[in-house]
Amino acid sequence: MKIAVIGAGIMGLSAAWALAKRGAKVSVFEQYAIPNPLGSSVDQHRLIRYPYGDALGYTRMVDAAFAAWDRLWADLGETLYAPTGTLGIDGPGADWAQRSAETLAAAGTAFETLDGAELARRFRHLRPEKVARAIYEPRGGPLFAGRIVERLAHYLGTHGVALHAKTRVADIDPERARVRLAHSAVQAFDRVIVAAGPWVARLVPALAARVTPSRQIVVYAAAPPAQEAAWAAAPTMIERQSDYVYYVVPPRAGLGLKFGDHRFSLEGDPDREREAARAEAEELLAKCRDRFRDGANYRIVEARTCFYDVEPDERFILEPLGAAGFVMSGFSGHGFKFGAVMGLELARTIAMDRDPAAHARWA
Numbered sequence: 001m002k003i004a005v006i007g008a009g010i011m012g013l014s015a016a017w018a019l020a021k022r023g024a025k026v027s028v029f030e031q032y033a034i035p036n037p038l039g040s041s042v043d044q045h046r047l048i049r050y051p052y053g054d055a056l057g058y059t060r061m062v063d064a065a066f067a068a069w070d071r072l073w074a075d076l077g078e079t080l081y082a083p084t085g086t087l088g089i090d091g092p093g094a095d096w097a098q099r100s101a102e103t104l105a106a107a108g109t110a111f112e113t114l115d116g117a118e119l120a121r122r123f124r125h126l127r128p129e130k131v132a133r134a135i136y137e138p139r140g141g142p143l144f145a146g147r148i149v150e151r152l153a154h155y156l157g158t159h160g161v162a163l164h165a166k167t168r169v170a171d172i173d174p175e176r177a178r179v180r181l182a183h184s185a186v187q188a189f190d191r192v193i194v195a196a197g198p199w200v201a202r203l204v205p206a207l208a209a210r211v212t213p214s215r216q217i218v219v220y221a222a223a224p225p226a227q228e229a230a231w232a233a234a235p236t237m238i239e240r241q242s243d244y245v246y247y248v249v250p251p252r253a254g255l256g257l258k259f260g261d262h263r264f265s266l267e268g269d270p271d272r273e274r275e276a277a278r279a280e281a282e283e284l285l286a287k288c289r290d291r292f293r294d295g296a297n298y299r300i301v302e303a304r305t306c307f308y309d310v311e312p313d314e315r316f317i318l319e320p321l322g323a324a325g326f327v328m329s330g331f332s333g334h335g336f337k338f339g340a341v342m343g344l345e346l347a348r349t350i351a352m353d354r355d356p357a358a359h360a361r362w363a
Contacts, residue, residue, distance in 0.1 A: 001023045001190045002024070002025045002191075003025070003084075003189055003190060003191045003192070003193065003350075004026075004028075004177070004193060005026060005029070006028075006169050006179070006195065007026070007029075007041075007194065007195035008028050008034045008036060008039070008149075008163070009036065009039045009149065009195060009197050010046075010145070010148065010149060010335075011197075011328040011331070011339055012028060012193070012328070013028065013149060013333065013339075014072075014193060014339045014342060014343070015153045015193050015292060015346050016343075017072065017075070017152060017161075017340075017341040019346075019351075020149075020156065020159060020160060022347050022351045024347075024351075025080060026161045026311060027162040027187075027189075028156070028162065029164045029167050029168075029181070029320055030163070030164065030165050030166070031167070031168040032165070032166060033165050033166060034153050034165040035137060035149045035330075038271070038274065039149075039197060040198065040308060041132070041336060041339075042145060043145055043218060043258075044145065044249075045142040045145055045249045045255060046142070046145040046337060047086075047141070047142060047143070047247065047334075047337065048065060048066070048069075048140055048141065048143050049086040049137070049141075049236065049337070050062050050109050050140055051088045051096075051097070051100035051101075051103075051111075051135060052100060052103060053099045053100055054099045055101065056103050056107060059103050059104065059109065062109075065338050065340065065341045067341070068340035068344050069081065069340050071340070072148075072152070075155060076152065076155055077287065077330055078151070079196055080143065080147050080151065081144065082141045082142050083138070083140070084140070084142065084250055085136055085141065086136070086137050086139075086140030086235060086237055087132055088238050088239075089099050089133075090132040090134070090239075090240060091131070091132065091241035091244075092130055094132065094240035095232070096165055097133050097134060098133055100135060108260070109137065110137065111136060111137040112136065113133070113135055114314060115134075116128035116129075118132050118160050120133060121232065123229045123234060124293070125223070125230035125293055126291060127290065127291055127293055127295075129290070130290075134197060136235065139360045140236060141252075142249045142255070144253060144255065148314060157337060167182075169182070169355060172203055172204065172322070172325070174324055174325030175324060176324060177189040177190055177192045178192075183240075186266075190324065191324055191350060192321075192324060192325045192326075193325065194321065194326070194327045194328070195325045195327075196329075197309050197329075198270040198307040200309060200327065200329045204321065204327055204329075209326065210311060210317065210330065211309050211310065211311055211317065211330050213267075213268055213269065213270050213307050213308070213309060214264045214267070214309070214310045214333070215267060215268030216264075216265060216306050216307065216308055217281065217283075217303065218303070218304045219258070219260075219281045219300055219303050219304075220258055220259075220300075220301045220303075220304075221256075221258075221259060221298045221299060222298065223294075223298060224298065226293075227292070227293060232250070234280065236249055236250065238262075239288075239291060241287075244263065244287050245261075246262060246284065246288055247262055259285060260284075261284050262333065264310050264332075266310060267296055268305075275305070276304055278303070280303065285298060310332045311330030311331075311332055314332040316330055316335060316342070316363045317363070318342060318359060318360060319356070319360040319363075320360070325355070327351075328346070345359065345362070346359070
């Protein structure tokens with residue numbers, strides 16, 4: 001079976017990996033370099049975590065995600081993940097950690113509830129003031145996203161997958177699995193998979209009403225010297241406040257200390273507005289500083305943007321497209337952790353002729 005995959009982010013490459021393992025002849029088309037420096041998958045980190053508010057389905061899916069990553073690590077010959085644990089905090093007016101605790105309990109996933117004194121004792125870089133509640137689960141942590149995409153692309157390129165970098169797809173015919181490249185060449189396949197991230201509506205216009213590109217701000221910072229030892233053992237952290245939500249990834253494996261704004265901007269063009277203004281970076285750190293000891297002494301090292309492809313209810317879109325296609329979209333900034341399992345499940349659906357509608361409901 002000949003399959004075209006459009007997009008070389010984690011979803012496209014994971015689908016290519018899983019399909020090639022089942023014997024398909026796979027071609028991957030990417031409009032920019034591979035890895036794509038503008039892609040949503042190639043920042044230093046993405047998180048894998050069990051706390052998910054009241055989204056029980058995603059919490060339960062994390063076990064399958066870990067199992068899928070283990071299969072990928074076996075092929076790549078290295079584990080590109082750090083089990084830091086995940087700390088969830090509710091600031092004033094928020095209840096995300098509380099809802100996560102109820103969901104984790106329903107799923108049978110181990111976690112701890114921490115009061116302010118215990119939070120300050122165990123995590124000495126944190127200030128416990130104005131913490132409504134805090135939970136900790138031990139398995140979550142950062143996936144080394146940029147390294148994963150790079151290593152996976154190299155693996156695929158040396159295991160029979162054709163990688164076409166800087167090759168823009170002009171349009172597709174999902175009924176007949178045809179792909180027309182920007183220089184007008186048309187190539188024929190048995191299936192076509194569109195995994196184009198925030199660019200998806202350019203190839204699947206019907207998704208424009210369901211998926212919105214969202215420009216997000218990320219800051220890499222230097223901690224004060226007195227806090228460096230605490231950060232070296234710190235968990236990944238997510239805090240929700242009444243009007244704000246941010247996440248923090250601790251430095252591991254030579255990668256940086258990252259702060260991210262997780263509010264959806266729901267605006268921006270993924271080919272433009274790629275520079276993060278100093279004021280945007282300062283605003284993000286200002287929202288976080290009070291949570292950290294010596295908060296005024298954290299220094300911005302670098303500010304970046306990334307783009308999410310946001311579905312209004314944060315439900316993943318992994319659906320049939322015409323008679324011979326599939327589309328992977330709507331991952332809303334939290335799909336990376338499920339990339340490997342999404343690829344494996346899509347390959348199973350295609351290879352075993354599983355009901356695509358059932359697959360769409362599962363996703």
